[in-house]
Amino acid sequence: MEVQETAYNPMPRIGDQAPDFTAMTTKGPIKFSEFARDKWVLLFSHPADFTPVCTTEMSGFATRKAEFEELNTELIGLSIDSVHAHLGWVNNVREKTGVYFDFPIIADIDMKVAKLYGMLQPNESETAAVRAVFFIDPSKKIRLIMYYPLNVGRNMDEILRALKALQYSDKHGVAMPLNWQPGDKVIIPPPKTLDEMEQRLQDTSCERVEFYLCKKELS
Numbered sequence: 001m002e003v004q005e006t007a008y009n010p011m012p013r014i015g016d017q018a019p020d021f022t023a024m025t026t027k028g029p030i031k032f033s034e035f036a037r038d039k040w041v042l043l044f045s046h047p048a049d050f051t052p053v054c055t056t057e058m059s060g061f062a063t064r065k066a067e068f069e070e071l072n073t074e075l076i077g078l079s080i081d082s083v084h085a086h087l088g089w090v091n092n093v094r095e096k097t098g099v100y101f102d103f104p105i106i107a108d109i110d111m112k113v114a115k116l117y118g119m120l121q122p123n124e125s126e127t128a129a130v131r132a133v134f135f136i137d138p139s140k141k142i143r144l145i146m147y148y149p150l151n152v153g154r155n156m157d158e159i160l161r162a163l164k165a166l167q168y169s170d171k172h173g174v175a176m177p178l179n180w181q182p183g184d185k186v187i188i189p190p191p192k193t194l195d196e197m198e199q200r201l202q203d204t205s206c207e208r209v210e211f212y213l214c215k216k217e218l219s
């Protein structure tokens with residue numbers, strides 16, 4: 001299929017510095033590089049206010065906000081809607097369900113931020129952001145990116161699990177196996193030399209499948 005010319009920025013990638021921007025939000029104007037200093041940030045987009053899947057997702061972020069706070073993580077949402085629409089939706093959801101979206105939501109009416117972060121994927125929609133989640137560490141480096149289409153809601157347990165895994169990996173210098181959950185064994189870095197390989201083959205302190213796949217319980 002012919003590739004269409006677009007005026008979109010290259011997609012940000014894992015390991016990139018999070019692109020900086022200024023924006024209006026439901027909590028006032030922000031400059032992203034100054035937002036949530038020394039904290040992790042989850043920057044997430046939704047396609048549109050007053051839509052059903054988005055309402056469930058934003059409610060999911062809101063009801064689990066305390067868990068994100070425990071992980072030193074600030075939430076910030078985005079859609080291509082005005083602040084007035086955001087305020088109306090926030091109030092409507094609170095009136096109907098009691099859930100309050102108590103985190104800033106960017107009013108990206110000119111699509112500036114959505115384009116900067118590859119949230120506007122024109123073959124999915126020209127006017128609505130896809131469901132993206134950017135996991136950004138305290139040095140403002142992008143560490144994990146999720147993109148979901150318009151018709152599939154994200155999984156809040158997986159978002160929290162992935163955030164915990166990133167933080168645990170940073171703290172302990174280990175990697176996480178398939179389906180890792182906090183408390184599970186972790187993967188210790190594989191040997192890089194023959195000497196290290198020989199040592200690992202004698203190591204009885206880890207669960208060894210092979211010298212390059214060893215799991216360990218961390219207390």
Ligand code: BEZ
Nearest residue numbers: 047048051052053054150
């Ligand atoms: C929704 O949130 O329900 C939705 C939004 C845009 C397109 C499709 C579904």
